[in-house]
Structure formats: structure tokens, C-alpha cells
Amino acid sequence: MGVSARLAWTLLALGTEAWNGHAAAFSPEAYTLALDFVHLVAAAVWSGGLVLLAAVWHRERPEAGRFAILFSKWALLSFLLLALTGALSTLQYLPTLSYLFETSWGTWLLIKVGLSLLVVVTAFLIRMRLRKGELPRSGLLKADLGLLGAIVLSVGVLTYQNPLPANEPISYHEMGTDMHVTLRITPGVPGDNAFTLKIWLPDSVGAPKKVALRLRPLGSGDVGFIDVPLEAYEDSELDDFPDFTKATFQSKGPYLAFRGRWEAQIRVTDSTDTEIVKSTTFRIY
Template identity: 40%
Template sequence: MAMVLLFLLIAAAASLWVSPPQAFAQLYSGMEETNFDPHKQVGHDHSDGTQSEAGITVSQALFYTVRAIYYAAFMFAAGLMLWSITLPKDAESGLSKLVQKWSIYSLRGLLLAVLLFVFVHASQLMKGYDGGNSNEWVRLLTETSTGQSWLALIVLSLLGFTVLRLHDSFKMIWALLLIAVESFNGHVNALPSNTFAIVFDFIHIVCSALWAGGLMLLLLLWRTDRKEAGRFAERFTKVAWLTIVLLTISGIGMTALLLPSWRYLFYTSWGFMLLAKSGLVLIVACVGFLLHRRAKQQKLPSGKLLKLDGLLMALVLILASIFTYVSPVPDTEPLSYHKMGETLHYTVIITPNGPGPNDVKLKIWLPKTLGSPASVQFLLRTPDNPKKADINVPVRGASGENYLAFPGFLETDYESDKFELPTRGAWEAELIITDQTGAVTKQLIPFRND
């Protein structure tokens, strides 16, 4: 009970760390037209206006707390089911009885957690819409990928009680199906080409479930049968090492696919939580090494090390449950700057205007008597580091939209390939235009990318 209360307190505190503009990956705009926004799929097309600039709301804190509870219940249920396949089938052994008993408990906890999570999350999504209309709830659950995944979770949670009585092959299928549903419901599903990301996520969750379920089983054995705990510890620590290796590989793969730039690790709540989780996993690996060494020496596991491992597991699961629903893309606004002059009009658009990869679009209007520019240069520099060389962004001709027309002026459009803004903060763009007569015009555009 103490561990459960500690888990809830940490989950609530961790949820307060998340900045509201970056919360709810399903609704973030860093990637266009994703499957995350159920309202777009059921015919709604409104931006999320529920986020408070002053801080995280009580409902958001509740959401992340419920999400953490669901994620822990999910990992324990899937993990125990996978471990039950590998254990001896002696029905009279203490280990078999313990696994059978806690498998039922974990399934009950999973069912309650899934129902609570679906209700809280659906209520959040239905705010501002006709939430009292049962038809809208039915459409949310049946006509969206998110709702369909929730229904699958509920059905699988109910089937779990029957699967416990079936052959091991059905148990494995059940656990892998449960994990597959969760891997299709994460932020990797927002990627335009998400096949590899979903595979990485699936491997990541399988390994997480094996580690969490195995550690939970080891902690339970430590309380009931120390000798059995010692025998299981040797088997668990071997598997734990393999899972940590696969967790690292799959985690790096997902991060590389999700983040346009590694710099996002240091500019977003998602990046900070990922770094914190990585640090905790590193400590877990060290604790696992010490436990494995004791197991090889035929010694019983250290109670202090097991408790430390359990605490680390709780922290890792809480962080994972939160940052899987936080946008990895920084919350920035594209720069759109337009200036009118007597002999020159221009528009500069930088997207997404954040640290890392960006692209620029230019619209330049010169008098028709001068025609199109002979050449255009676009330079970037940061006032915070004046000694650093300017960033020269090559631009080429483009066919832009002619949404503005000025009598007597000719519009010419330009665009760039991806270029890097290495830091966040104050920047200055310099637009250098050379016309057909050789006259040079320079324009300075100050802006910020944070």
C-alpha cells in the first residue's frame, strides 16, 4: 500500500512539470493531419483552447495521474502474463500459486485502470463539444483510431480472465495483442511514415513489460519466499540485461525518428523527461548488475537493492506514461514578417522557427520596370554571439501563392532547403537583394525562435 501511495504522489507531482502548451500529443500541431486528433476524424476541426497559459489545470493533473496508474497496471498485467509462460508448471509450487494469484489481481487492476483512463481521456477530448450527446461518444469510440484502440483495450482486459485458464500460446498472443494496441496509440503514430517507429515502440513496450513484470514478481517473492526469490533472481537478471539492451536500441531508434533534431532534447519537456528516464535506466542497469552478481554467487537478493530497483521502476513508468502523451516538437510559432516600402515590398516566413531544422520562404515585390531580382541572399546571425560567423541560407526560385498583388510591382518567390538554427533566443535575419541595375538593398529582420 505504501508503494501504491508513493506511486500516486510521484505521478501527481510529475504531471505538474509538464508545460501546458506541450501537453496532449494527440492535439499538437507539430505534425500535420495525424491520427491523434479524434475530433478531426469525427468531423470536428477546432483547435484546443482548453490549455491555460498560467499553468497546468487540475483536470490535466488528473489526466496524467490516471495515465500513470493505467500505464503501471498495463505493464504489470502484460509482464506477469509473459513471465507466467516461462515458469515451471508445478501447480503446487509456491511460485505457481503466487503467479496465478497476482495475475488475477493484475487483470482486475488493468480492467479498472483502462475504464478509468478511457473515461477521463474521453471526457477531456469531448470538452467544448456536445458531450451530453451519446451519439458523439459512440462516434468517438467507433469512428476514430484512438477510440477503436480504447475499445480493443477494454475487450482484451476482459478476455484476460479467460486467457489465464488457456494454453500458454494464448497467453502470449493476448499479451502481445495488448502491447500492440498500446504501441498503435502512442505519439509515434503521428509520424507520416510510422511503420518502423511502431515496430520500435512495440519492442520497447515488450521489453518494458518483461522488466516491470519480472521485477514485480521478484519483489513479491522476496516478501513470501526468500529461497524462491533467489532462484528466480538469477533467471530475471539475465532477462533484465537483455531487455535493457533492447530498450536502449529501440529507444534510440524511436527518438531518431521522432525528433527532427537532437537539439530538441534540451529545449522541450519531452526531451528533459527522456534524458531523466535515460539516467534512471542507467542507474537501473547498475543495480541490475549488482543483483546479477549476487545471483551468480548463489546469494539471496539484497532487500535494499530490490527496493531501490522497485522505486526506480516506479519513476521510470511514471515518466514514460507522461512523456508518451507530450509533444516532442517544441511549442514555437512560425515567423511571418511583411514590410512595405516605396520601391520594395517583401515577406519572410521561417517555419517552424525553432532550434533545429527550419526552412524559409521569401516573397519579394520590385517595380515592374526593374523586373525580378538579379540575386537574393539570406543571412542569419545571433546578437548573443556576434563573433560567430553568419549562417548563409541558400535560396532558389519557387512558385509561391500569389495571395497579394500590388499595382506596378512584380512578385518573385524563393524558398530554401532545411537549415539549422543551433540555439534558441534572439536572432537577426539579413535580406540582401540585388536588382537588375546592380543596386543592392539590405533589410534587417530581428526575431526570436523560443
């Protein structure tokens, strides 16, 4: 197999890997796939060259020195491309960098970044020896190979992680002497959701006169509460409490319009015109 054929096969394999990775799940697809492809090519050049350098170093030290001088330039370029494409991909995958601290994907990515910084230190020490006309020390090469193995492991784990935190149904329940309340929001995502609200008031008070569910995005400046229209419904769940009267309400609609932190406020007016206010906060991704 000629050089051109081997190169074409390699690029095809890397392109297939990019197509089957996280990049294909984000848009614009052409941009994310291109970033991932360049990232994989740079990784292949760096890792392949490093493994080859280690192999030659064990067999022919002078030849390893000449190859190291040539490879060091390509290694630097590859590493810069790895850093650039990795950063751009992360910015494209995550709406906010705070997600790095909220997912396993983010944790492993930070581990990978830490290992990469150690690679920079090791590469600098190797390059300093090459500038002096000396061969890289065995310990430095072994450290570089060890870091390569650790980075490959972290990449393997990242492949099976989701960059975005998973949304889950929101459930809030609070007991009290004056009122019990349950609020459920499903599926708990930006856009359409189903809202279920249950209120229990003491039998001495009876059914509520007025019930309101209000939603407010937090950290959005002057954006006020969004009123969720409620409709009473017959509930079949066996969740009655002794000496309390239950009232149930539901709604459906795009009242959680975007990701972020939200406050749900429940305002209940009983038959004596006493208003009880409960609130809870949650986050959707």
C-alpha cells in the same frame, strides 16, 4: 484462460499501445511501429519480472533467490533491447539530436535515460550478490522498484509530449531614426510561407526607391542568399507612425525550403540612394 491465450492477449494489448503512440506518426511506419512494439515487450518483461520478484521475495526468500537467478538473464536481455530500440526510435523521430535540448519531450527522455542508468547500477549490485549465492537485499529491491515507478512516470509524461519542437510564425520588428521595419513569416515552416514586409521611412525622405528581402540558410556552406520577390499591397492595419511614410510588401512561396537556422536580410534604398540594411536570424524545425 490458458497460457497461450494470456500471451496472445498481452501481445495484442502491447500492439494496440504501439499503434496509438508516437511511432504511428513517423515513417516508415512499419519500422517505427516494430521498434515501439519490441520496446514495449521488453519493458513488460523487465517490469513484470521485477514486480513478481519483489512479491515472491516477501513471501518465500529461497524461491525468490532461484527466480532471481533465472530472471536476471531475461532482465539483462530486456534492458539491452530497451536501450537499442529506444536509441533507434529516437534517431528516427528526431532529425538532429540537438532537439533533445529544445523540447519538453527531450528533457523527459533524458530524465528517463538517467533513471535507466541507475537501474543498470542497481541490477549490477543485485547480480553481484546472486553470484555469491546471496539473496538481494531489501534496499536494492526497493530501489529497483522505485526506479521502475519513476521510469513509468516519465513514460507517462512522454506520451503527451511532442518529440519535435513546434514551429511558430516568425515576427521581427525594429525601430530606428532612419527606418522602422516589420517582417512577418507565416506559418514559419519548411516549404510554403506567406511573407509580409513593412517599411517606414521619415517623411523627409518619402517612399523607398527599392526594397529587397533576402533569405540565407546558416551553416550550409556556400549556399548564398535567396531573393524573395515582393509585391506592393494596400495595408489596412492601423500601425502608422507620426512623421514616417509607410510602404508595404508581400510574397508567398517555398523560399524557406528546409529546416534549420536562417538569416533574413532587408535592404532598403531611399530616395537619396542611401541603402539601409537590417537583418534577423530565426530557426524553423
